[in-house]
Amino acid sequence: MESDTITAIATPHGVGAIAIVRVSGQKALDIASKMTKRDKNSFTPRYAYLMNIYDSKNRVIDKGIVIYFKAPYSFTGEDIVEFQIHGGIAVSKLVLNTALHYGARLARAGEFSKRAFLNGKVDLTEAEAITSIIEAKSEEAVYQLSKQLNGELKTLVSEIRDRLVHVLAHSEVVIDYAEEDLPEDIERDIYNQLQDISKSLSNLLESSKRRNRIFEGFKIAIVGRPNVGKSSLLNAILNDERAIVTDIAGTTRDRVEEYINIGTHLVKIVDTAGIRKSSDIVEQIGIDRSIEAIEEADIVVALFDGSEELQKDDLTLIEILKRYTSSKDILLVLNKRDRDRKLLFPETISHLPTIQISSKFREIAPLLEKLEEILNSLNTSSDGGIVLSSIRQVDEVEKTIEAIQSAFEPLKSGELELFSFYINEAINHITSISRPYQYSEMLDKMFSSFCLGK
């Protein structure tokens, strides 16, 4: 149990309407009393007091809101005092320094959250959700992480743990009493239960991998023959002159990638080299990369120059696209709509959605609307359940599944001690997702990546 009192500025460094200085630990109330000249027994927990805040030489620093959270009903589970002051850099520093003067010490990065964990206020999944939610790059990611913050992953993990413990208890009773092997019906029952657990973990893993796009960003590839305006489109979407645009075919030689938000989603947009049959080795590599980009993409924006008739290289692209029509969202986008339309699509792909835009003149609203619609459907079509949000969680679930798989052989051959060993392993790994008590080093590492004051 940590007993010293820590403090930090909880709001970002800079100027804003308000800043918050937090103090957590046994001396928190004492410090608040000294800094406000108010009797420490007169603070009602969770009341917001508007008060003058004084430095150690009794000069008024600021007038602000002071709230006392009495242990254990606080974020850290300790006494906490929050000073909500005006959001200036110097003001916050003065309040912080005064708290330090009265006996608090500067908190290390993530120390508030670490205390919350150690005092049982949050488990690791909830603590991880706190950092991740701060770093989330899309609104969808926030919704997902808030489920984790509310303990949904914690509950899931503890249910699976309980089931494994049940299986273990079951088999150990038999080890203690049976002279021979496990009776066949019990063996089958244990086997089925483990299969079931293993299956739900695999599903969790699968849907997490499928849905990691929420955190990583959905991928959109812009492909097309040279000069149709792929780079112009990227620039239009980003509203920036990111990629080089010229009227020379083959301008983009390597892929260009950028992140952007469309609606509530994070997306990574990839501009590729033009697809054309060529003996030029650099261009051939460019084409291979375009194909790679299509393979990786969730949505393919196949771009055509609508003001020209269909060309051989357009047909090359159409041939490539046909391979993916059933597995990916493909949009046929006709660029240069500021000119007269000459292009007609062959029958074979005329069922795909077609959109007309002008990248050069930044008339791309219909495309953005369509992209948002697809992104919304990609997000809801994957089940709305909980997902694993960190590599650590994925790693532990994989190891749990591995341990369960390893237990099947000894279960069949009647080596029950070995069976117990593997089930214990599985229990340890699944438990680690929310409470890895044994790994204090890992804890330090994890919490030190938190931001200061968190």
Ligand SMILES: Nc1nc2c(ncn2[C@@H]2O[C@H](COP(=O)(O)OP(=O)(O)OP(=O)(O)O)[C@@H](O)[C@H]2O)c(=O)[nH]1
């Ligand atoms: N009229 C018109 N011209 C456009 C439009 N979009 C792009 N262009 C022009 O088309 C030419 C090629 O544009 P880019 O964006 O470089 O084409 P690209 O597809 O990236 O070409 P590569 O990188 O060579 O494969 C440039 O001269 C653009 O100004 C448009 O909507 N209308």
Ligand SMILES: [Mg+2]
């Ligand atoms: Mg280009």
